[in-house]
Amino acid sequence: MYITEILYGNFSNSAPAISPAASDFYSCALTFIRNRIKIYHIYAKKCNLSDSALWLFYSLYESSEPLTQTALCAAWHYPPQTINSLLKKMERQGYLVLAPASGSQKTKVILLTRQGQKLMDDVISPLILAENRALQNLTGEEQRALLELTGKYSACLQKEIH
Secondary structure, three states: OOHHHHHOOOOOOOOOOOOOOHHHHHHHHHHHHHHHHHHHHHHHHHOOOOHHHHHHHHHHHHOOOOEEHHHHHHHHOOOHHHHHHHHHHHHHOOOEEEEEOOOOOOOEEEEEOHHHHHHHHHHHHHHHHHHHHHHHOOOHHHHHHHHHHHHHHHHHHHHHHO
């Protein structure tokens, strides 16, 4: 299988066999990462959302308390202008309101409107269910190995880069 086939849409149930030379390993690993990003991009597009809007609603879904712009910037490592533009757009579209946080006029919390809650229920809930069903296709041992190896690789990469 060619890397371009993997990168540009081969989402078959069987993963490609990985036995490339060491120099090809990095290309294959990057391709798998790009494929995962592409899966979420296609889903966002299918739901008429930008990638950043999808991740905004995903973050709101996961959070047990109202999020602030500052918290989103810290979590995503995006500049405040990027998050602010997204929030203003979503506010204009009626999905959320930015309300002053208790004790601070400057800090705003992100609150969903009914329309925003409906979007989250219609888009993010099914996405999380799909992620959970996908994980259920792995054995418990495979799930643990996936988390362990992904975490280990991320830690090693961070160490090498920083």
